[in-house]
Amino acid sequence: MSEATFRNGDAERTSNAGRFASKTVIYLLLIAWAIVCLFPIYWTITTSFKTAANVMKGSLIPWWDYTPAWLGWRSLGLSPETIGAESTVRDEFMKRFFNSAITAISSSSIAVVLGSLAAYGLSRFSYKFGFMRNSDISFFFLSQLILPPVVLALPFLVLYKQLALLDTRIGLILLYTLTVLPIVIWIMRDQFQSIPTELEEAALVDGLSIWGAFFQIILPIALPGMVAAFILSLVLTWNEYFFAALLTSTHANTLPVMVASQTGSQGISWWSMAALSFAAILPLIVIGILLERYLIKGMTAGAVK
Structure with missing residues (x-):
């Protein structure tokens, strides 16, 4: 060798x-x-x-x-020896859990539907609103996240009192939809911009309408991005505390408010707060594991064209 x-x-x-x-x-x-x-x-x-x-x-x-x-x-009435007995705390926990689930899922779903339609329009058509063009409108939506929630506290408190929306699920759903809508629009706009317009043009040549091309061609391709936007919206609305504590009192309280209530004059009940916190984040962990592949595809869409 x-x-x-x-x-x-x-x-x-x-x-x-x-x-x-x-x-x-x-x-x-x-x-x-x-x-x-x-x-x-x-x-x-x-x-x-x-x-x-x-x-x-x-x-x-x-x-x-x-x-x-x-x-x-x-x-919480969730230990092996108490799970079969009546428990006021467990009933309260379940009520808060369903309040969080209904408000978070409903607001996230509405935000994804409305945000996807708005993002599709911004990615495919040219708009003019005063001096604002498409990029300015998109940035305007995103800039709403800069506004601190405490600035909106008094206006929403007065408005909801006049509309009889205080301590209601529908009130939280409407507010949460508004808070996560800018994020959904921003994510989905990048998602739609990464899809070639030639696909829609070919669909139109084949006889589909604009809506037909959107639902049959574009929407299936953009599904991972929609799932990613939904998961992100779900996490944000599920964990939201400020408005839930401000606008609810008895009927529409959510889990974050219950977790924060574990502090009192006797100190912090760390074990109860930990059990509540884990019970609150467990659904998000399960959803994240089940939809991981959609989340990764959605968040990386448009990174490489």
Whole structure:
């Protein structure tokens, strides 16, 4: 075997070792980042099984630092020994859960429908509103997110009182739709702009109307973006606290308001708050896992054309 062959073999081994080392570093960094991201969820779950003493000591590892107990779940009537008995707290939790689910899903669905139609128009047609053109109108929608919620508190409080929308689900649905609509429009506008207009032109030549081309050609392609916009809207509306605490009192209270109510004159009930928090984020975790592929496709659409 020649010396050149040995040199090529050494170079190949060195290259393989370098690639293996770089992949190892990347995977270690990803694992470390995953631990950082997942630790709050782990801490929340473990805290729901701690006693007051365990919480104050900062115990982290079950069966090593402390013995798990059902204290947090028992306070909600969701522990194994209380799940079959009547519980006022559990009934209240279920009411808040359904309030959050109905308002978040309804407002997110309405925002996706209206936002998709508005975004399609901004991506395909030219508009003129005073000095504003399409790009200005799109930025105007996005700029509404800059406005702090506290500025809108008094106007909405007075308006909802006049319209008898205080402490109602429909009131929260309308408000939440307005708050997430700019995000949906911005996401879907980029989604529609990444779809070639030649597809619609070919559909029109084949005899479809504009609406027919939209529903039969464009909408199926833009579905991942719509799902991504829906999930993002769902997360934002599900976790919203300020307006829910301001505009509701008894009938339409949501889960974030119930979580915040775990503080009192006796201190913070960490175990109850942890159990409530995990019960509140569990549906979002399940939805995120089930719709992960749509979320990734939707958020990366238009990045590469």
